[in-house]
Amino acid sequence: MLDSKIPDGPLADKWTKHKDNVRLVNPANKRLIDVIVVGTGLAGSSAAASLAEMGYSVKAFCFQDSPRRAHSIAAQGGINAAKNYQNDGDSTYRLFYDTIKGGDYRSREANVHRLAEVSASIIDQCVMQGVPFARDYGGMLDNRSFGGVQVSRTFYAKGQTGQQLLLGAYSALSRQIGQGKVEMFNRHEMMDVVVVDGKARGIIARNLITGEIERHSAHAVVLCTGGYGNTFFLSTNAMGSNVSAAWKAHRRGSYFANPCYTQIHPTCIPVSDDAQSKLTLMSESLRNDGRIWVPKHSKDVEAIRNGSLKPVDLAEEDRDYYLERRYPAFGNLVPRDVASRAAKERCDAGMGVNKAGQAVFLDFDSAITRYGSTEANVRGIENPTAEEVRALGVAAVEAKYGNLFQMYQQITADNPYETPMKIYPAVHYTMGGLWVDYNLMTTVPGLYAAGEANFSDHGANRLGASALMQGLADGYFVLPYVIGDYLADDIRTGAISTDSSEFDEAEKSVTARIDALLNCGGKTPVDDFHKKLGQIMWNKCGMSRNAIGLREAITEIQALRERFYKEVCVPGRADQFNQELDKAGRVADFLELGELMCKDALERNESCGGHFREEYQSEDGEAARDDKGYTHVSNWEYTGVPSEAALHKEELVFDNVELKTRSYK
Amino acid sequence: MDFTLKIWRQEGPQAVGHMATYQVTDISDEMSFLEMIDVLNDQLVRSGDEPVAFDHDCREGICGMCSMFINGEAHGPNRLTTTCQLHMRSFKNGETITIEPWRAAAFPVIRDLVVDRSSMDRIIQSGGYVSVNTNGNTVDANALPIPKPAADEAFEAAVCIGCGACVATCKNASAMLFVAAKVSQLALLPQGQPERTARVEGMVEQMDLEGFGNCTNTGACEVECPMGISLDHIARMNRDYLTAKVANKG
Incomplete structure (x- = not known):
């Protein structure tokens, strides 16, 4: 039976009481305790830095050449916090409620409330670190609004918020490395978790420069290794983002929760050709000012596709601003899952505006005019010409989104100030992940998961600007408090030896896997298999799914996995820098996880958030939840074959909010 | 093609x-x-x-x-x-x-084309931060108003992605633009003041230890920097460095 260890008492008091009751480790004893942190994104860097500041001996690992490059760096739009600086009625409760509702009532009340509670401290902490958030002319912090909410609670640093927050956490981590309290292992990949007497006691890592297999022991292991969006091959994740650490933990006993909850982000640059290696997000913040549309009539779609009609020349009454039409209350700021499905619906109806029919417009024309008029008023320009207004408006839009517009132009060669952007949904974030209790511990004692790697806070759909909030909340303000409760038992344990049968066994299994990949003798490059897996996942377990397709996908993935081990070609040796080998190991794990994602999607006979089962929808095409049957977390226990994993349910109890049909109309 | x-x-x-x-x-x-x-x-x-x-x-x-x-x-x-x-x-x-x-x-x-840039990490570890522990008890973020021009200029320095193009492009393989970006960002903000002197000294010393060359103001780094970081930040760092040295001698 899964025990989520949610503290008793009223929702708003749980975290405070829990902090008061968890056991502490005294400063002298902390020095005797080792903690391994894998991954150095927002969750990992902040956790490693905070744990070291407290006095623990920390070892941190990342596969990149520097901890500063973890993929949190690419987050654009912002970070939410219930500061109510805009005096628009925001509060801890509202942030909690919006997140629960945005997650389509599939997350834990207590975790989400804690997240909302600590959100304000994150902003204070980051500002003190020197994170240059956007400010207004009075020198105060500026906010913007994001999808799925009706207040402005998002703090931002142009379109580079993730970069600035990560560099803040990286600087805190660097300070601890400089003081010798964190030992940093760059270019190291975690290959396995070592479990001794039922507790996580270390990892096997591979030095990616020399290929050396290393044993590292600790009293606890924290996985902050991100999400699994790259199962789809094409996603907004970095090329190296992978599920391997989490998957190895799963194979060693950690349950994998809700793997089918995948977030497809509505505003990404569409696929251009077959060699495409990744997709690029255009921040959701653009939906604050951009209006999304496709033509109303097929003849105009044709003309735009063949270039005989410029989108700017299409008359206003011939455009279909479909989000504003379908969802008048939230308009272009509906949550991501809703916006993505609406784009797919229009493109499936033949209204897509690029050659492949897989794109919609994101148009800034009215924002440019609106900002331009305001700016003309501010400057006291009477009766400004249209050109003057436009120039002022372009400058205002540039100040807000300049780097995003520049990025768009670099990739597409189109100037988004003059012609609307073309966008299409792409895989972006994964709400599922390792199951954790309220203390962020997985089902393996001493093995923790934080940030995107765990499942806990976003339910079936994450709201924009909440991933950065969760990563830093877990790392700065949750793990440091809760981990002591477990480590208090280890003050007399002493250093964990790496000279044990468990470490021997783990190292042997790692070496055997590497040998199997290198000696397979096939002729097909790794990427071929990854791309095929991606196609299966996108077509059958993507923006919408159905039982028939999911069953087919499971069989196809099993066959693909079998072929992989017979036909894959991994050149080079194990004892050298070998990127094909790194990639092969990661794809091998995606080939198992993909199957489990389909199994989970097949088992969940309802539509909720990012999980849309075609069989379960309302008359007007909205997701139809089944609260009687599925108000639970689906946790999968590894049994050997991914689709034969054993299901363990954690029932979700809602004491504070009423489950409603999510409506953004 | x-x-x-x-x-x-x-x-x-x-x-x-x-x-x-x-x-x-x-x-x-x-x-x-x-x-x-x-x-x-x-x-x-x-x-x-x-x-x-x-x-x-x-x-x-x-x-x-x-x-x-x-x-x-x-x-x-x-x-x-x-x-x-x-x-x-x-x-x-x-x-x-x-x-x-x-x-x-x-x-x-x-x-092949892969190089070891951990020298840049070690420079940051030698002072490229504000020493503030994580505790959630710092002052409210808006208790510290920062004039927009200062915040904006700090941001322009803070966007450095640490790629090393400035070093690769410099005939002296100098890391001055990289180091200056961090020194300048924190020098422009009130949070960076208490450690301003120690920071610039520590980072410059580590830069020299790592074997990066000297700056001869050719400006090639600014031209090749993918983030468009300005040479002005090097000027600010040099001023801070000189001030630190003079102050220490006194």
Whole structure:
């Protein structure tokens, strides 16, 4: 039976009481305790830095050449916090409620409330670190609004918020490395978790420069290794983002929760050709000012596709601003899952505006005019010409989104100030992940998961600007408090030896896997298999799914996995820098996880958030939840074959909010 | 489009490197430069050869991992562009493209186009931070108003992605622009004041220890910086460094 260890008492008091009751480790004893942190994104860097500041001996690992490059760096739009600086009625409760509702009532009340509670401290902490958030002319912090909410609670640093927050956490981590309290292992990949007497006691890592297999022991292991969006091959994740650490933990006993909850982000640059290696997000913040549309009539779609009609020349009454039409209350700021499905619906109806029919417009024309008029008023320009207004408006839009517009132009060669952007949904974030209790511990004692790697806070759909909030909340303000409760038992344990049968066994299994990949003798490059897996996942377990397709996908993935081990070609040796080998190991794990994602999607006979089962929808095409049957977390226990994993349910109890049909109309 | 590629190949840190020549054909102008290298590597693997090792990760111009010296320029011919954001439409069909790793004593080659930039991490570890512990009890974020111009200028320095193009492009392999970006960001903000002197001294000392060259103000770094970081930050750092030294002598 899964025990989520949610503290008793009223929702708003749980975290405070829990902090008061968890056991502490005294400063002298902390020095005797080792903690391994894998991954150095927002969750990992902040956790490693905070744990070291407290006095623990920390070892941190990342596969990149520097901890500063973890993929949190690419987050654009912002970070939410219930500061109510805009005096628009925001509060801890509202942030909690919006997140629960945005997650389509599939997350834990207590975790989400804690997240909302600590959100304000994150902003204070980051500002003190020197994170240059956007400010207004009075020198105060500026906010913007994001999808799925009706207040402005998002703090931002142009379109580079993730970069600035990560560099803040990286600087805190660097300070601890400089003081010798964190030992940093760059270019190291975690290959396995070592479990001794039922507790996580270390990892096997591979030095990616020399290929050396290393044993590292600790009293606890924290996985902050991100999400699994790259199962789809094409996603907004970095090329190296992978599920391997989490998957190895799963194979060693950690349950994998809700793997089918995948977030497809509505505003990404569409696929251009077959060699495409990744997709690029255009921040959701653009939906604050951009209006999304496709033509109303097929003849105009044709003309735009063949270039005989410029989108700017299409008359206003011939455009279909479909989000504003379908969802008048939230308009272009509906949550991501809703916006993505609406784009797919229009493109499936033949209204897509690029050659492949897989794109919609994101148009800034009215924002440019609106900002331009305001700016003309501010400057006291009477009766400004249209050109003057436009120039002022372009400058205002540039100040807000300049780097995003520049990025768009670099990739597409189109100037988004003059012609609307073309966008299409792409895989972006994964709400599922390792199951954790309220203390962020997985089902393996001493093995923790934080940030995107765990499942806990976003339910079936994450709201924009909440991933950065969760990563830093877990790392700065949750793990440091809760981990002591477990480590208090280890003050007399002493250093964990790496000279044990468990470490021997783990190292042997790692070496055997590497040998199997290198000696397979096939002729097909790794990427071929990854791309095929991606196609299966996108077509059958993507923006919408159905039982028939999911069953087919499971069989196809099993066959693909079998072929992989017979036909894959991994050149080079194990004892050298070998990127094909790194990639092969990661794809091998995606080939198992993909199957489990389909199994989970097949088992969940309802539509909720990012999980849309075609069989379960309302008359007007909205997701139809089944609260009687599925108000639970689906946790999968590894049994050997991914689709034969054993299901363990954690029932979700809602004491504070009423489950409603999510409506953004 | 078809291209001839001349690429630096070096099997390991101690191995002797050489330029190797490859042909790629049917490259679309929509492809990114790294996708073109993917095509080459696919070709190499299929023919039983080892692919070209190169660093890359986010492929959207922000992680700072990609690092190619293309036709004699860090990140290639376009301004304000990382290698991953460079597209093949910036090249002419039939062109020969020369690709080398970052070259600097402080960036030893690991393999082919991959270099070790951990020297930059060590510079940050020597003072590139504000010493504030995580405790959630700092003052309210808005208790510390920061004039917008200062905040904006600090932001312009803070956008450094730590790619090392400034070092690779400098004839002295100097890391001054990289170091100055961090020193200047924190010097412009009130949070950075208490450690302002110690920071600049610590970071400059570590920069010298790592074997980076001196700055002779040619400005090449500013031209090649994909984030457009200004030389003004070097001026600010030099002023702070001088002040620190004079103050310490007193």
